Amino acid sequence: MRVTPPPSLRAAERGMGWRGDKLDGMTEATDPAGAPAKTWKGLTADQRRDRRRAQLLDAGFEILGTLGAAELGVRSVCRRAGLTERYFYESFDSRESLLEAVVDQVSTAGFARMGEARHRANAARADPVKPMIRAYLDYFSEDPRRGRIQFVEAGIAFPLGHHRKPGHPRAVALFTDLLAADSDEEKGDAADLTLNAYALAGSQAELIMRWLDGQLRVPKERIVRHMLGVFRAVQDVTSRAERVPKEPLD
Numbered sequence: 001m002r003v004t005p006p007p008s009l010r011a012a013e014r015g016m017g018w019r020g021d022k023l024d025g026m027t028e029a030t031d032p033a034g035a036p037a038k039t040w041k042g043l044t045a046d047q048r049r050d051r052r053r054a055q056l057l058d059a060g061f062e063i064l065g066t067l068g069a070a071e072l073g074v075r076s077v078c079r080r081a082g083l084t085e086r087y088f089y090e091s092f093d094s095r096e097s098l099l100e101a102v103v104d105q106v107s108t109a110g111f112a113r114m115g116e117a118r119h120r121a122n123a124a125r126a127d128p129v130k131p132m133i134r135a136y137l138d139y140f141s142e143d144p145r146r147g148r149i150q151f152v153e154a155g156i157a158f159p160l161g162h163h164r165k166p167g168h169p170r171a172v173a174l175f176t177d178l179l180a181a182d183s184d185e186e187k188g189d190a191a192d193l194t195l196n197a198y199a200l201a202g203s204q205a206e207l208i209m210r211w212l213d214g215q216l217r218v219p220k221e222r223i224v225r226h227m228l229g230v231f232r233a234v235q236d237v238t239s240r241a242e243r244v245p246k247e248p249l250d
Helices: 007-015 045-066 074-081 085-091 095-123 129-142 144-157 168-181 190-212 220-235
Strands: 026-030 036-040
Touching (some): 045 074, 045 085, 045 144, 129 144, 144 190, 168 190
Antiparallel strands (some): 026 036
């Protein structure tokens, strides 16, 4: 026997968009494991969560890149993203974890740009260092917010030596790899390689930061040439003690 709901209940169901056992806009999809997954307006729960996280990252990027770390808070980010605070904690443990994610996102994209330049140069059998420097500068000069986040706000949020400071370990690893590819074992050793990589990571970052903030008023191509010259100069620096030849045995 089929029970017909009273008119008032049927009207309420229509007002809620209810159709049988689903709300309007809600359908069922199938996940890779074969189990049905509820969707809302074509998006699964995971997709909606990813979209909210992206909204929070975009809001954090905007605030950090224009107003600075001091203005980055849970409420200000949620307000700009158009989300409630409960959705913030769905993706991030704290304001600091969002800040770290934004800085890391900028840093990762910058190194990816250099990686693409290196790949193209290697494919053309060309020296990759100069194209990589130019690609990195292009990435930051395209959007001033990136440079502020990477070279100003990251330095404030993650003091020198902080284990979470994004970018610096990657820069050291990159310079170590580039130096090793063209090193002269007769002149230096592994310690020289590490020392030179750290020297380059610090000096090149300082040059980029001062060029971006306008303290170095030179054209981009000149700063590219200068950074390349610094790389070449540091490349052969060695502090290894000279080997003392052994006296011949009687």
